[in-house]
Amino acid sequence: MMLTDIDLSEYDDPRHYDLENPLGAEKTFFLDLVEETGGPVLDVACGTGLLAGEMARCFGVEVTGIDLSAPMLSHARDMSGDLPVTYVQADCRDFDLPEWYALAIMTGHAFQNMITDDDVISLFRCVYKHLQPGGHFAFETRNPSASALVSSCSRTFYRRLPRSEEGAIICSIARDYDSSQAVLDYKVWRENTETGQERVSGGRLRFLTDDEIRGLLKRAGFQLQLVYGDWNRDSLTDYSPEMIYLCQKPYSDM
Known part of the structure; x- marks a missing residue:
């Protein structure tokens, strides 16, 4: 299955x-x-x-x-x-x-x-x-106990990836932490600085x-x-x- x-x-x-x-x-x-x-x-x-x-x-x-x-x-x-x-x-x-x-x-x-x-x-x-x-x-x-488990529902800068043959990638992230379930929902935007192309993905972590x-x-x-x-x-x-x-x-x- x-x-x-x-x-x-x-x-x-x-x-x-x-x-x-x-x-x-x-x-x-x-x-x-x-x-x-x-x-x-x-x-x-x-x-x-x-x-x-x-x-x-x-x-x-x-x-x-x-x-x-x-x-x-x-x-x-x-x-x-x-x-x-x-x-x-x-x-x-x-x-x-x-x-x-x-x-x-x-x-x-x-x-x-x-x-x-x-x-x-x-x-x-x-x-x-x-x-x-x-x-x-x-x-x-x-x-x-050592993780910053806070919600930040607005899109904020996350990191800049090393430049590749396709250009540099700027990553930003939004987080929503549910303390009752100990679950973090996140959404990541990855924008290519040369082409302007953006990819959006996300996930859940417990x-x-x-x-x-x-x-x-x-x-x-x-x-x-x-x-x-x-x-x-x-x-x-x-x-x-x-x-x-x-x-x-x-x-x-x-």
Whole structure:
């Protein structure tokens, strides 16, 4: 079954997405994790496959990337060459693959697209059933206590993207935060300074607390191992920018 309630408009332009979202410190974190756990690896919400390709290139492990966005996956396939990476269009809450994995990852804050507890539990249980006994799952979400969760319904400057062959891009954003649901709705305008062409997209993000995530992981059967506050593996504090979870499927589940 393909679930389509997630707004995918942010992912219609893969090249500009990569321009806005290059790999950062998370690259070293996840490559170190692959070195520690081995493969095969499942990359959930893999996007354009930047990280999936790096994992396959550096360690020769087989990687399966799943994502809902057809344009992102098409771009990923074009960039993967002969690397041992397979891309599958699938909903992370409802997929069925023929392999068990030593490691599953979910990054790029894709976890925050899970808007309800049912979404999260479906994701966790689906990942869980695809892990080998003793397999690991790592993902991150922005720390709500360190995030500026305020509404700004008027359009305000967000950032200017580096100049490309198509010109510079000016980004502006409007935000509407619902504190009762811990959900942020946003709308982004991207204007090309040379052509005047403007692209508009948006989405929804949920900001779960650490306690809430721990409870949902337990419900899905995972054993939580560590929670980090940044990509340097520092301990989580109220001021940490990230909440990075490393959990495990018990060996007893065989």
